[in-house]
Amino acid sequence: MSGRRDARRELMSAAISLSLAHGFEATTVDEIAAAAGVARRTFFRHFRAKEDAVLPDHDACLARVRAFLDAASPLDAPLQLIGRAAELVLDMYAEDPETAVRRYEVIRQVPALREWEIAATSRYQRAFVTYLNASRPAADRDRFRLHHEVAASAVAATHNHVLRTWLRAGAPDDVRPRFAAAIAEVLTALTPWLESGSPAAPATPPDDIMIILAPRTTPLWKLAEHINAAPPQP
Amino acid sequence: MSGRRDARRELMSAAISLSLAHGFEATTVDEIAAAAGVARRTFFRHFRAKEDAVLPDHDACLARVRAFLDAASPLDAPLQLIGRAAELVLDMYAEDPETAVRRYEVIRQVPALREWEIAATSRYQRAFVTYLNASRPAADRDRFRLHHEVAASAVAATHNHVLRTWLRAGAPDDVRPRFAAAIAEVLTALTPWLESGSPAAPATPPDDIMIILAPRTTPLWKLAEHINAAPPQP
């Protein structure tokens, strides 16, 4: 059992190495299997598709995320929990930064792999939405569906952005603090809207002459917005 | 040219009908081609993959979205423009609600198609982010990357939610008002944060102040001209 038990790891490693060397598309499953010292048929016992051998194990991670959310206390703020759940995904990468960077290198070059990973990411997002909906009393649920979609997508976007930035830099440090800072900011910005309704309406300026005082770097569209927001002249 | 010019439409229609009748996976390209009265080889001249025959033409739509954003005036608020761009995508579905509903029925049942569409959607999101980044002065860009990722994902999530809700209901009315209401709410909630700058707010862009004194009726483009003509700061 010692020699062959890690067929899965061998296959993953071979898939990444061969893809880095010759490109993912140009690498056949036969070659990967041969490099790992197993039969082609065995490859498909461990992976549903060629792509799965290069990408991290999102199936297992998604199961962890779901279990975490299922076990969560109703006393914790749902948004915070979603953030923690996203951290679980991040942990998967952080556990083996070297492999993560190698994977990223392959994925970056192959559209098919990028799309595969996007699809995987979207499954986490669905889990977030499901949890947020469930955390809301049934009577409120419909009024908050859009909020939950946006919140889940914001958390996912934050996760992806932090992760990619970190991987692109070669995974030089601990991602966790990076993510903690980013997610804190996003959640802070999102929470008021998620928990209630709308923000303020802008006040209204003067008459026939307009004075704009603004920093030099103010973008044009912002000036335009202010000007357009002024009431029409008589 | 009259008999065969619409091979593409015939193929799309056949692909959807056959997929609805027997399932997408169980339908082979040979069957679709035969039903459309063309050769199998012709199918792959019109579609890159079997999935493309069932899904709407995201390639063309993405091109429209990019063109729209490229042609956008810098006087419009970027967030509003992203919202308008998302509306272009929605229009593609709204143009032919019946087909959209039939497609949705197929997609809903086939995970592979769902993922294919998610990947397509993500390309719009990338275009949004690219535009938001470009709309920002280079010096600010890095401070706003996360904001832009979140904003783009929020717009995409809003679009997807409105679209899916509408399709699930059988496309009973005009989607546009539904989307307009949803996107207005989301953008209103997002705008203050998006403009607030990054973590650790620099709190220091002053120094270089611009004062514009102009009649109320001054056209925006003229203001823009003056602003752009101002000498760069040191």
Added chain:
DNA sequence: TAGACTAAGGCACTCAGTGCCATGCTACTA
């Protein structure tokens, strides 16, 4: 030692997707 379970190998098959060449139709031109 027998029997059960599990991981793996081997093989044949379907089907998506591609490359190559031939064919037929249209339009423009000498």
Added chain:
DNA sequence: TAGTAGCATGGCACTGAGTGCCTTAGTCTA
């Protein structure tokens, strides 16, 4: 009218992913 360039299509053969089925070998247990 013939020639020809261009383009959409057809036909064919080939690669490679993914699956079903049966066999083999190693391991665990009674």
